[in-house]
Amino acid sequence: MSEKKRETPLLDELEKGPWPSFVKELKKEAARPMVQDLLGQLERSYEEKVGHWKHGGLVGVMGYGGGVIGRYSDLGEEFPACAEFHTMRINQPAGWFYTSTALRTIADIWDRHGSGVTNMHGSTGDIILLGTKTQELEPTFAELTEHGFDLGGSGSDMRTPSACVGPARCEWACYDTLGAVYDFTMQFQDELHRPAFPYKYKLKFAGCPNDCVASVARSDMSFIGTWRDEIQVDQEQVKAYAASGAIDVQKDVCDRCPTRCMSWDGKTLAIDDVNCVKCMHCINAMPRALAPGNDRGAAILIGAKAPIVGGALLSSVFVPFIKMEPPYEEIKELIGRIWDIWSEHGKNRERVGEFIQRIGLGNFLEQIGLDPVPEMIVAPRANPYIFYQDDVFAQPGEEA
Amino acid sequence: MSEKKRETPLLDELEKGPWPSFVKELKKEAARPMVQDLLGQLERSYEEKVGHWKHGGLVGVMGYGGGVIGRYSDLGEEFPACAEFHTMRINQPAGWFYTSTALRTIADIWDRHGSGVTNMHGSTGDIILLGTKTQELEPTFAELTEHGFDLGGSGSDMRTPSACVGPARCEWACYDTLGAVYDFTMQFQDELHRPAFPYKYKLKFAGCPNDCVASVARSDMSFIGTWRDEIQVDQEQVKAYAASGAIDVQKDVCDRCPTRCMSWDGKTLAIDDVNCVKCMHCINAMPRALAPGNDRGAAILIGAKAPIVGGALLSSVFVPFIKMEPPYEEIKELIGRIWDIWSEHGKNRERVGEFIQRIGLGNFLEQIGLDPVPEMIVAPRANPYIFYQDDVFAQPGEEA
Amino acid sequence: MSSAPRKTDIGPPHFEQFLPPVIKKNYGKWKGHEIIKPGVMVHVAASGDKLFTVRAATPRLLSIATLRLFADLADKYSGGHLRFTSRNNVEFLLSDPANVDPLIAELAREGYGVGGIGPAISNIVHTQGWVHCHSAASDASGVVKSVMDELYPYFAGTRTLPGKLRVAFACCLNMCGAVHCSDIAILGVHTHPPKINDKDVPKMCEIPSVVASCPTGAVRPATVDGASSVEVIQEQCMYCGNCFTVCPAMKMADAERDGISIWVGGKVSNARSEPKFSKLAVPFLPNNPPRWPEVVAAVSNLVTVYAAHARKFERMGEWIERIGWPQFFKLTGIPFTKYHIDDFRHAGETFRRSTHVRQSKEAET
Amino acid sequence: MSSAPRKTDIGPPHFEQFLPPVIKKNYGKWKGHEIIKPGVMVHVAASGDKLFTVRAATPRLLSIATLRLFADLADKYSGGHLRFTSRNNVEFLLSDPANVDPLIAELAREGYGVGGIGPAISNIVHTQGWVHCHSAASDASGVVKSVMDELYPYFAGTRTLPGKLRVAFACCLNMCGAVHCSDIAILGVHTHPPKINDKDVPKMCEIPSVVASCPTGAVRPATVDGASSVEVIQEQCMYCGNCFTVCPAMKMADAERDGISIWVGGKVSNARSEPKFSKLAVPFLPNNPPRWPEVVAAVSNLVTVYAAHARKFERMGEWIERIGWPQFFKLTGIPFTKYHIDDFRHAGETFRRSTHVRQSKEAET
Ligand code: SRM
Ligand code: SRM
Ligand code: SRM
Ligand code: SRM
Ligand code: SF4
Ligand code: SF4
Ligand code: SF4
Ligand code: SF4
Ligand code: SF4
Ligand code: SF4
Ligand code: SF4
Ligand code: SF4
Numbered sequence A, B: 001m002s003e004k005k006r007e008t009p010l011l012d013e014l015e016k017g018p019w020p021s022f023v024k025e026l027k028k029e030a031a032r033p034m035v036q037d038l039l040g041q042l043e044r045s046y047e048e049k050v051g052h053w054k055h056g057g058l059v060g061v062m063g064y065g066g067g068v069i070g071r072y073s074d075l076g077e078e079f080p081a082c083a084e085f086h087t088m089r090i091n092q093p094a095g096w097f098y099t100s101t102a103l104r105t106i107a108d109i110w111d112r113h114g115s116g117v118t119n120m121h122g123s124t125g126d127i128i129l130l131g132t133k134t135q136e137l138e139p140t141f142a143e144l145t146e147h148g149f150d151l152g153g154s155g156s157d158m159r160t161p162s163a164c165v166g167p168a169r170c171e172w173a174c175y176d177t178l179g180a181v182y183d184f185t186m187q188f189q190d191e192l193h194r195p196a197f198p199y200k201y202k203l204k205f206a207g208c209p210n211d212c213v214a215s216v217a218r219s220d221m222s223f224i225g226t227w228r229d230e231i232q233v234d235q236e237q238v239k240a241y242a243a244s245g246a247i248d249v250q251k252d253v254c255d256r257c258p259t260r261c262m263s264w265d266g267k268t269l270a271i272d273d274v275n276c277v278k279c280m281h282c283i284n285a286m287p288r289a290l291a292p293g294n295d296r297g298a299a300i301l302i303g304a305k306a307p308i309v310g311g312a313l314l315s316s317v318f319v320p321f322i323k324m325e326p327p328y329e330e331i332k333e334l335i336g337r338i339w340d341i342w343s344e345h346g347k348n349r350e351r352v353g354e355f356i357q358r359i360g361l362g363n364f365l366e367q368i369g370l371d372p373v374p375e376m377i378v379a380p381r382a383n384p385y386i387f388y389q390d391d392v393f394a395q396p397g398e399e400a
Numbered sequence C, D: 001m002s003s004a005p006r007k008t009d010i011g012p013p014h015f016e017q018f019l020p021p022v023i024k025k026n027y028g029k030w031k032g033h034e035i036i037k038p039g040v041m042v043h044v045a046a047s048g049d050k051l052f053t054v055r056a057a058t059p060r061l062l063s064i065a066t067l068r069l070f071a072d073l074a075d076k077y078s079g080g081h082l083r084f085t086s087r088n089n090v091e092f093l094l095s096d097p098a099n100v101d102p103l104i105a106e107l108a109r110e111g112y113g114v115g116g117i118g119p120a121i122s123n124i125v126h127t128q129g130w131v132h133c134h135s136a137a138s139d140a141s142g143v144v145k146s147v148m149d150e151l152y153p154y155f156a157g158t159r160t161l162p163g164k165l166r167v168a169f170a171c172c173l174n175m176c177g178a179v180h181c182s183d184i185a186i187l188g189v190h191t192h193p194p195k196i197n198d199k200d201v202p203k204m205c206e207i208p209s210v211v212a213s214c215p216t217g218a219v220r221p222a223t224v225d226g227a228s229s230v231e232v233i234q235e236q237c238m239y240c241g242n243c244f245t246v247c248p249a250m251k252m253a254d255a256e257r258d259g260i261s262i263w264v265g266g267k268v269s270n271a272r273s274e275p276k277f278s279k280l281a282v283p284f285l286p287n288n289p290p291r292w293p294e295v296v297a298a299v300s301n302l303v304t305v306y307a308a309h310a311r312k313f314e315r316m317g318e319w320i321e322r323i324g325w326p327q328f329f330k331l332t333g334i335p336f337t338k339y340h341i342d343d344f345r346h347a348g349e350t351f352r353r354s355t356h357v358r359q360s361k362e363a364e365t
Helices: A009-013 A022-028 A033-048 A100-113 A134-146 A177-187 A189-193 A235-244 A249-256 A281-285 A329-345 A352-359 A361-368 B009-013 B022-028 B033-048 B100-113 B134-146 B177-187 B189-193 B235-244 B249-256 B281-285 B329-345 B352-359 B361-368 C021-026 C064-077 C097-110 C141-156 C207-213 C242-246 C293-309 C316-323 C325-332 D021-026 D064-077 D097-110 D141-156 D207-213 D242-246 D293-309 D316-323 D325-332
Strands: A086-090 A097-099 A117-120 A127-132 A203-206 A221-227 A262-264 A269-271 A296-302 A316-322 B086-090 B097-099 B117-120 B127-132 B203-206 B221-227 B262-264 B269-271 B296-302 B316-322 C030-037 C040-045 C050-056 C061-063 C081-084 C090-094 C167-170 C184-189 C219-224 C227-232 C259-264 C279-286 D030-037 D040-045 D050-056 D061-063 D081-084 D090-094 D167-170 D184-189 D219-224 D227-232 D259-264 D279-286
Touching: A009 A022, A009 A033, A022 A033, A022 C061, A022 C064, A022 C141, A033 A127, A086 A134, A097 A100, A100 A127, A100 A134, A100 C064, A100 C081, A117 C064, A127 A134, A177 A189, A177 A203, A177 A221, A235 A249, A249 A262, A249 A281, A296 A329, A296 A352, A316 A329, A329 A352, A329 A361, A352 A361, B009 B022, B009 B033, B022 B033, B022 D061, B022 D064, B022 D141, B033 B127, B086 B134, B097 B100, B100 B127, B100 B134, B100 D064, B100 D081, B117 D064, B127 B134, B177 B189, B177 B203, B177 B221, B235 B249, B249 B262, B249 B281, B296 B329, B296 B352, B316 B329, B329 B352, B329 B361, B352 B361, C021 C040, C021 C050, C040 C097, C050 C097, C061 C064, C064 C081, C064 C090, C064 C097, C090 C097, C141 C167, C141 C293, C184 C293, C207 C219, C207 C227, C207 C242, C259 C293, C259 C316, C279 C293, C293 C316, C293 C325, C316 C325, D021 D040, D021 D050, D040 D097, D050 D097, D061 D064, D064 D081, D064 D090, D064 D097, D090 D097, D141 D167, D141 D293, D184 D293, D207 D219, D207 D227, D207 D242, D259 D293, D259 D316, D279 D293, D293 D316, D293 D325, D316 D325
Parallel strands: A203 A221, B203 B221, C167 C184, D167 D184
Antiparallel strands: A086 A127, A097 C081, A117 A127, A117 C061, A221 A296, A262 A269, A296 A316, B086 B127, B097 D081, B117 B127, B117 D061, B221 B296, B262 B269, B296 B316, C030 C040, C040 C050, C050 C090, C081 C090, C184 C259, C219 C227, C259 C279, D030 D040, D040 D050, D050 D090, D081 D090, D184 D259, D219 D227, D259 D279
């Protein structure tokens, strides 16, 4: 019962050791009955080796369909203070930049309305305010918007987009990831807040192929910065790297280039840029000597997802190269066309990546009006089960 | 009609040109009404761009279920002499070796009983006797067996095994391909002649990883020669290759080794044999200098097939290494176990490769009593949909 | 609270207001960076301006007390500026290098060690576990804490690695986080079919959705005591929990049979090799709270073997592909079992369709 | 014929009786070989003995007149010994090198040119076509003859190649022969759903087998004029012809819509790279007998581009993988279409799941 402090011997073990302790974090807020009971319930889970949360419930703020995950304890009698323990997902500022003031604002709001426990941040990128009651949802929301914050996504909607730190701090950013994520987030507020898709749709923005937001694994649409022209080489700096002994230019750089398109004669690093696949390795290895080219933009990839239902997918190349310039009209129209056909023909709980595999990438491209290009594939089909249409007969011999 | 010579202007075009002409071959036998009509029907196909054979029929020799492909013309009225035009598949001698006498024997038998037209050889390896009537099947068969020949397979049986030339002429043969193919063919005469499987089952024997019988693509069970110890290197000969200029040892050999396990300092070729995957490339490139090791045997692979029904498959590693020594008891027992479980649980027209994928390689191995080894796979599963069984609980921490 | 018209769809605050002046000035004009010491790097702009980043560990689950602490530290050392990373560390953005060491000292005092930059182990991307999710087959925070206590030297830079090593944790097959593409992925697994509460099914679940949710078609409509419910063909169930996601009356959690699997060799960066999925290393380890010793030992073993054998820049998966999986199993001592062989939709793609096999009995790296 | 007890299951004659003495003596003891000139090689045994092989082209479809001719040539030049190869060439096995040239001359006179050894184009593995099969979407022998007339210089050694180039032909998707793993595969294709003869279906076909035969589930049982038959959902049919294989009443052949597709980059050897499937290059070319000029031109183009760009030892598929498929399409001038993108079971495996893309506009090899 929440009035008397419950012993948590198992959890207490996790206060030890060098890594920051989440138990200590919880205990910092343990004066609150809600957290006191949370500790109690969690200790019980540690004893029994099962969770004690019931399957979510439909709670939220007025006019929104997402942004809140309803959660109830199945030990509500025993731990009444956390019997209701909903989370709110708050759309993070692009790149997770804060001022001390902004951070305190969030802390203060959550002090007044919730458990005082957060996740900085959720896996999708949101600020997660962890644990509150249904009656607090509206007031929290009002205070948040008052201070310029809004909810993120949940359910079958566009999810809170996120971006790597990009041009704010990184020399390799091939486009303005923060500008883009803000722009797209603002453009699609309705799609973010009111679930109307077959399933979730995530956007992630990475400034270069290093993909520091894991967009290729975690977003239905990945914008990954890249370039079309030559890598910028400062030969003096290459020599300096070689001289320093920190890098063996032949072994550590040339031999690890995926297309082996570099050569090094001890004096000059030659790059056959036509065969460079912009993997970033040589640039990563010798940041002072090399930099992406000047004709920069992004590759758009589509369809990543976790295993449910048909198996996990990585994103695949959709637009091999596009200039990333506001107001991004072309891209927004493309997204609109994708959402239209997926919403119309997608099955319930079918991510866009699975949808494309089901109907066939070729057909999908045709329907959204994008030309197939060989950059989209690793290799053409090996399987001879081709759905020929009449157009093949129109062009006999055209390839010769 | 077969009495008067029909004009074949389209086919006549194919008598021209440097490559040997199948039309000339047909015309060499055109004195026979059966071939005269075949030419007529074929000319018709060339005019109309469709074949004129009806779907096969059930014909054969007594006591055998396979070895004959029944064939009837759908223009039987017009071309009566080839209205019936069955083929007989005759099991070839291992490695397709003949004496002039043996070849004449076949020619003579087919002169008496068939069209006088053959395929040397069919894609599976048989001698194909192309075109005869039902009534000629038994007499042909009697003459063939009289002279030591027998039928090959067709239908849902073991098909005629075949082998590369192997130790008869090739310095790289890692086991006796001809001895093995003969032995297995004799062992499984019943399975070859009397279809009792869910579908066809092909065996092919290649003496080394060059796989000159395409076993990895064309056989349900591929025996591919390989070795376990070090490549034999004659350093003097390596230097001779380098000196001759015919081979750039670094570029043509070392840089093309799939695991890059070779190095060349201009004098000595060093091979890190532990990382050699026995691909044959370096040996192919410098046959006078290199040779497979002495601890020789074969890898057994399973499951290749053409696209029907579920898609084409290449064989996959089943027994990474086994000594290939007569009487091959262990292998024969293994084959027996495979046939038992596939015959019992395989669906109609399900090749063993598809069967294994359907029931799972792990389960298949368990049922035939073979241990799983990591050589069987490119990589462990990425998909988390694991059918756990009770045995996983028995061994907690065993891997630590 | 306020009676003003309700604000909606305002989106997040614009990031620009949160950027430190040195970033505003040099936005998009950075020239390079260097790692000064564990957890500290400097970025240099074309203008010559410098930005010092101090990266500190967080458990991700943060109290507002800690948020206020971070705000105080930012005020004191970095002009009030800080950010969080895509792996849930906190970064203080300093202009004055003199502030670096005092900040580190104060962070250390508060229990937030500094590190994770460069070829190191950074924070473990993870999920809710028993703290908040109904689906969890294990706790998240507890496993992460236990593993990171062990791996801490690789974070703090007292032990080094050939390349970046990304660890991720997810508490069920929904895999919230890039678990499926991590150097080491720790994944909570159910290993028992759902327990059906036939009374609740008709009330709480749409039967057609439940049937459709099952990847293997194990769920079938059934009539139980005259009411419509579902049944699960036990042999067809691989415990993914997707039926439970759409139907609360099909509980997955099972104290004795829930546990943890370990996956290796995934990555998401395009550096050198293409992004790849993690592959199964250890099929099952028991849930053993509060410190999951079996899991800690298994992860630690993987890191140690990788550290000893991989070449410079080589990620876990790149190293394994170079030496081959048979050698990986040999070096790590992990037994290879039938569970390692894929048997789902693309199973055949994982079979070795060639004779490219390292044959030597005593293969070493 | 004879009234002796019927002999069965005697198997093939033992090969040993057909081996030339030099082979019997040196069986398994060969030390090396050398290509002396196009189509001729010598194998040297540990004993020092030599075996000279002369390889001649055949159309595979051979009259018994030709078999007798080969027998005569063998008697004259190779002690009566000869063999056929796995690609349907004939090889004369000589002990006396003095016989090589006379044999070649006589073969040439008879129309059987010599070649195909080493980095060359050898015979085209092929199938029955209109000569014998009911399934064929094209003739086999005619296409092979037309293509090989064009490629003859690469067989005879007057033009050379970077590596072996294996061409194969199959007249339908059953792919009798290793068509699916050839440097260049020429494949007959139907492009129209089966025409159902409803009268014959009940007589000639087992309806459940027909339904089961269809990889896409396009065949459904149907009742036509009161009798049981089947129907084909036209949009689901990809013309594989498998229903026809089990049901003669579902004809596939269609004069106007049958044709040929071309596939590239497969191989079966383990040399260097692992065996691989051929991939779609040209989706459809018309059947244009007797000489299939479109097919000949397309194949010739592929060979020419490969010969000009590949490196020593590089097979077609290895070359393409090095330069990338976009570059392949550019160099060959073949248009890339939606047909090139796989959409069957493993479709996703062919998508480019990375940013590893050659971005340059004017990419050249
Ligand atoms: C809170 C969060 C985990 C965290 O601790 O950070 C989370 C929590 C849940 N996820 Fe997630 N997912 C979270 C990021 C992800 C990610 C990572 C990402 O977005 O980068 C993924 C993998 C990428 C992807 O989208 O595929 C992810 C893949 C899933 C899936 C599987 C989806 C699939 O297509 O395979 C489910 C199951 C579902 O949707 O039914 C799921 C479902 C859930 C639910 C709603 C549980 C459920 O069955 O309904 C969890 C609620 C937990 C709770 O009690 O709060 N969650 N989920 C993350 C969202 C925080 C945020 O908004 O920032
Ligand atoms: C004669 C031959 C082609 C040739 O010209 O050489 C041949 C001819 C036929 N094959 Fe084949 N196959 C022949 C070797 C092959 C091969 C190659 C091999 O064995 O190395 C394959 C590919 C490898 C494989 O087995 O998968 C092959 C894969 C097929 C298939 C597809 C099987 C699959 O699982 O995908 C079929 C269709 C079927 O079985 O229903 C088929 C079916 C047929 C049938 C019986 C037609 C049918 O639909 O029933 C053909 C009879 C033609 C005729 O009129 O004579 N044939 N068939 C080859 C046998 C000669 C011999 O005995 O030496
Ligand atoms: C701060 C952060 C971006 C952000 O917006 O938050 C970031 C920042 C940098 N990354 Fe990253 N990466 C960040 C997450 C990632 C991720 C995503 C992830 O881990 O989930 C990846 C993909 C990991 C993967 O492949 O699984 C990532 C793959 C890289 C790589 C490629 C490494 C490789 O060899 O594969 C580089 C280049 C390098 O380190 O040489 C890189 C390089 C960098 C540089 C050096 C870029 C720069 O010049 O500023 C930054 C500091 C490096 C460092 O931490 O070692 N960053 N980086 C993220 C820090 C997370 C953390 O707290 O540890
Ligand atoms: C005679 C024959 C075996 C038989 O039992 O009939 C044979 C004989 C030899 N092969 Fe082969 N191969 C024969 C079919 C094959 C096949 C099967 C096929 O083509 O369907 C392959 C696999 C082709 C593929 O990968 O698609 C094959 C892949 C090789 C290779 C690997 C080439 C590569 O780089 O991938 C070598 C090694 C080499 O040539 O360097 C080789 C080497 C050899 C050697 C040099 C072996 C030797 O020392 O005697 C023989 C003469 C070479 C030549 O023809 O250039 N043989 N060889 C076959 C001749 C067919 C023909 O008439 O042309
Ligand atoms: S993804 Fe590229 S641009 Fe973005 S932070 Fe990482 S390295 Fe910099
Ligand atoms: S970016 Fe990658 S592909 Fe391009 S040159 Fe550098 S290492 Fe090679
Ligand atoms: S497979 Fe190997 S052993 Fe057999 S003929 Fe070819 S090269 Fe020689
Ligand atoms: S056989 Fe192949 S893998 Fe082995 S050393 Fe030679 S080239 Fe390398
Ligand atoms: S991984 Fe599973 S259990 Fe963990 S938070 Fe996500 S949905 Fe919940
Ligand atoms: S747990 Fe997964 S496999 Fe098992 S019944 Fe539920 S949905 Fe099907
Ligand atoms: S490929 Fe098709 S048409 Fe040609 S012989 Fe084989 S089954 Fe007949
Ligand atoms: S041709 Fe193939 S896809 Fe079409 S109906 Fe027949 S079996 Fe099905």
